Amino acid sequence: MAAADPWNPGTDGLTPVWVVPVPILEDELISSWLTRSALAQGCDPLVLTGAVWPNWRVWTVDVDRGLPEDRLEVLIQACGVARARICKAGLEDVHRAISCRIDRSIWPWLLAYGTRNRRHRGGLQYCPRCLGGNHIPYYRRAWRLAWHTSCGNHGETLHDGCPCCSAAIEPHLLTVQAIRLDRCASCGGDLPQAEHRPLQPEALRFQQLADEVIGVGCGRFGDQTLPSREWFALARFLVALLRRVSSGKSWGLRHFLMNLDVDPSDIDFSPVLQLPLELLSTGERIQLLRPITGLLEVGVDRFIVAAREARLTRASLHSVQPNVPTVLGPLVKSLSRSNYHRQRKSMRRSEYPRAPSAVLRQCRLMHRRLARR
Ligand SMILES: [Zn+2]
Numbered sequence: 607m608a609a610a611d612p613w614n615p616g617t618d619g620l621t622p623v624w625v626v627p628v629p630i631l632e633d634e635l636i637s638s639w640l641t642r643s644a645l646a647q648g649c650d651p652l653v654l655t656g657a658v659w660p661n662w663r664v665w666t667v668d669v670d671r672g673l674p675e676d677r678l679e680v681l682i683q684a685c686g687v688a689r690a691r692i693c694k695a696g697l698e699d700v701h702r703a704i705s706c707r708i709d710r711s712i713w714p715w716l717l718a719y720g721t722r723n724r725r726h727r728g729g730l731q732y733c734p735r736c737l738g739g740n741h742i743p744y745y746r747r748a749w750r751l752a753w754h755t756s757c758g759n760h761g762e763t764l765h766d767g768c769p770c771c772s773a774a775i776e777p778h779l780l781t782v783q784a785i786r787l788d789r790c791a792s793c794g795g796d797l798p799q800a801e802h803r804p805l806q807p808e809a810l811r812f813q814q815l816a817d818e819v820i821g822v823g824c825g826r827f828g829d830q831t832l833p834s835r836e837w838f839a840l841a842r843f844l845v846a847l848l849r850r851v852s853s854g855k856s857w858g859l860r861h862f863l864m865n866l867d868v869d870p871s872d873i874d875f876s877p878v879l880q881l882p883l884e885l886l887s888t889g890e891r892i893q894l895l896r897p898i899t900g901l902l903e904v905g906v907d908r909f910i911v912a913a914r915e916a917r918l919t920r921a922s923l924h925s926v927q928p929n930v931p932t933v934l935g936p937l938v939k940s941l942s943r944s945n946y947h948r949q950r951k952s953m954r955r956s957e958y959p960r961a962p963s964a965v966l967r968q969c970r971l972m973h974r975r976l977a978r979r
Pocket residue numbers: 733734735736737757758759760762
């Protein structure tokens with residue numbers, strides 16, 4: 607196996623090819639494949655990517671989102687893997703089914719790495735049994751998706767940290783001595799040795815439903831069929847609604863949910879839950895995603911009845927999120943208007959020194975936000 611130089615010149619002396627061809631495995635992430643490729647050539651991932659892209663620090667960006675055309679062309683020349691196969695290992699196709707915008711710093715429903723230099727604060731999960739059960743350990747595309755919290759094959763809740771040191775999963779920081787991808791880059795711990803945590807059936811139900819929506823391109827809300835983008839926008843709005851209620855900010859919304867047989871007290875409020883969904887841990891997302899399937903089965907007509915019984919106003923619905931999904935238009939129209947600006951003004955007037963516990967909570971949130979930037 608080659609040592610420091612991760613490639614050798616091709617027969618024409620111009621086209622470099624990797625010494626050891628490394629095929630992309632079933633549902634494998636680009637980042638996982640690049641890391642495996644480096645270890646197979648006998649070098650660190652940083653050495654391999656530095657040879658392929660000398661002027662690009664690939665590990666400071668989210669490479670799983672896909673590669674720019676010029677970078678992709680260089681990679682194809684180096685590795686010899688077909689363009690279509692490399693593109694399939696990215697998550698751009700999943701993102702297009704969810705949103706039409708790709709210019710955001712956080713893509714909706716794609717777990718964010720929270721990158722600082724080459725370090726990640728999170729963003730990658732794994733099933734210990736899937737990772738350890740393979741002859742060749744590798745990371746799946748599904749483990750980057752925010753609605754994935756479980757492994758249906760092993761009845762296991764996914765892990766998002768090292769069982770030994772709790773560090774984030776950062777396979778791209780492994781060195782050549784690691785040989786395999788199932789080791790922690792921080793402490794060398796054996797990731798498949800993580801303890802068994804049974805999955806939450808309701809969270810798995812939502813996961814399967816969302817996978818189905820990506821597969822067929824549409825999903826259900828009551829008796830309506832929605833294009834996948836609208837379905838995910840609605841699910842995201844419902845998550846935001848649960849978070850608002852769990853923060854104790856709206857009694858109207860709380861009653862609305864209870865009228866729909868969702869008990870908000872089942873969700874332990876934590877200030878951390880104010881972070882974007884894509885930055886939350888697996889355990890935090892499970893809490894928020896569990897009730898969503900039931901709410902999606904209900905449909906807009908029952909939403910209207912529940913909202914009227916809870917005396918919900920348009921303002922309280924807009925307080926969840928300024929842009930209420932189109933499919934909830936009939937619900938918005940059915941609600942009475944209220945003077946949102948006057949309500950905000952009166953809230954400002956009533957401001958007074960906050961309780962020490964509230965200030966401490968806010969400090970903890972700020973620390974976590976800063977850490978994840
Ligand atoms: Zn598994």
